[in-house]
Amino acid sequence: MAVPVIDFSKLNGEERAKTMAQIANGCEEWGFFQLINHGIPEELLERVKKVAAEFYKLEREENFKNSKSVKLLSDLVEKKSSEKLEHADWEDVITLLDDNEWPEKTPGFRETMAKYRAELKKLAEKVMEVMDENLGLTKGYIKKALNGGDGDNAFFGTKVSHYPPCPHPGLVKGLRAHTDAGGVILLLQDDKVGGLQMLKDGQWIDVQPLPNAIVINTGDQIEVLSNGRYKSCWHRVLATPDGNRRSIASFYNPSFKATICPAPQLVEKEDQQVNQTYPKFVFGDYMSVYAEQKFLPKEPRFQAVRAM
Numbered sequence: 001m002a003v004p005v006i007d008f009s010k011l012n013g014e015e016r017a018k019t020m021a022q023i024a025n026g027c028e029e030w031g032f033f034q035l036i037n038h039g040i041p042e043e044l045l046e047r048v049k050k051v052a053a054e055f056y057k058l059e060r061e062e063n064f065k066n067s068k069s070v071k072l073l074s075d076l077v078e079k080k081s082s083e084k085l086e087h088a089d090w091e092d093v094i095t096l097l098d099d100n101e102w103p104e105k106t107p108g109f110r111e112t113m114a115k116y117r118a119e120l121k122k123l124a125e126k127v128m129e130v131m132d133e134n135l136g137l138t139k140g141y142i143k144k145a146l147n148g149g150d151g152d153n154a155f156f157g158t159k160v161s162h163y164p165p166c167p168h169p170g171l172v173k174g175l176r177a178h179t180d181a182g183g184v185i186l187l188l189q190d191d192k193v194g195g196l197q198m199l200k201d202g203q204w205i206d207v208q209p210l211p212n213a214i215v216i217n218t219g220d221q222i223e224v225l226s227n228g229r230y231k232s233c234w235h236r237v238l239a240t241p242d243g244n245r246r247s248i249a250s251f252y253n254p255s256f257k258a259t260i261c262p263a264p265q266l267v268e269k270e271d272q273q274v275n276q277t278y279p280k281f282v283f284g285d286y287m288s289v290y291a292e293q294k295f296l297p298k299e300p301r302f303q304a305v306r307a308m
C-alpha cells in the first residue's frame with residue numbers, strides 16, 4: 001500500500017475525469033497524495049533544495065546542537081531510564097510568512113523562497129478548485145471560505161524544517177503524531193531521507209520520497225468544510241540515525257477572522273440544526289485550542305471550540 005501518486009498535468013487533457021477521480025480518492029480515502037507534473041519548474045525546486053541545505057549549515061546547525069531537544073535527550077540517556085521523550089521533537093524549524101523576519105545570511109534564500117511560495121500558493125488554489133468540483137461546490141468556494149470572503153486574507157505560511165541525524169531514534173520522534181490544523185498543506189520533502197508516515201486504517205504507512213513531487217494533505221478545516229468527506233489524518237516524522245531530512249511544508253490556512261463551518265450543501269437536511277458533527281467557529285479560536293492540543297486527537301478540539 002502506497003500513498004497515491006497523481007499526474008496533475010492530466011487534468012488538462014483526455015484523462016481529466018480519471019484524474020479528478022484519483023484526486024477525489026486521495027482526499028476521501030487517504031487525506032494524503034503526491035502530485036507530479038504539478039507545473040512548478042524543476043529548476044526552482046532544485047534551487048529551493050540548495051538554499052534550504054545551505055541555510056541549515058550556515059544558520060541553524062550550530063543552534064540545533066544547543067537546542068532543548070538535544071539537551072533533553074542527552075539527559076535522558078545519562079539517566080539510563082526506560083522513558084522516551086514524549087514532549088519534544090527532534091526538529092529544527094523556522095516559519096516564513098509574508099510579514100515576518102526571514103533569514104538574511106544565506107545567499108539567494110529570500111528571493112528563492114519568495115518565488116517558491118508564490119508558486120505554491122497558486123498550486124494550492126488549483127488544488128482547492130479541484131476539491132470544490134469534486135465536492136459539488138461552486139468554483140472558488142473553499143478559497144473564499146478560507147479567506148473569509150473575496151479578499152486575499154488566507155494565512156499562508158511555509159515551515160522550513162530539518163530533522164538532523166539522531167543518536168537515539170528510538171527515544172524521540174522527529175515530529176510527534178498530529179493532524180494539521182489548517183486547510184491545504186503542500187510539502188516538498190527530502191529526495192532520499194524518509195521518515196514521514198501517515199496513519200491509514202490504523203497502520204502507519206511511509207509517505208515514500210519521490211524527488212520533486214509535492215505531497216498534498218488536508219487539514220482539520222477541510223474536514224469541517226467538507227462535513228467530514230475529507231478527513232484530516234494523523235501523520236508523524238520518525239527520527240533517523242543518519243541523514244538530515246529536509247522538509248518544506250507550506251500551508252494555506254484560513255484567515256484568523258474567517259468563520260468556518262460545513263458547507264450547507266454537504267449537510268443532510270435532518271442534520272442541519274441538531275446532530276451536527278462539526279461546529280461553526282472563528283478560525284482564530286480554533287488555533288488557540290490547537291496551540292494547547294496539537295498532539296492530541298482532533299475531536300476534543302471541535303468540542304472545545306463549539307463551547308466557545
Ligand SMILES: [Fe+2]
Nearest residue numbers: 178179180235
Ligand atoms: Fe503536519
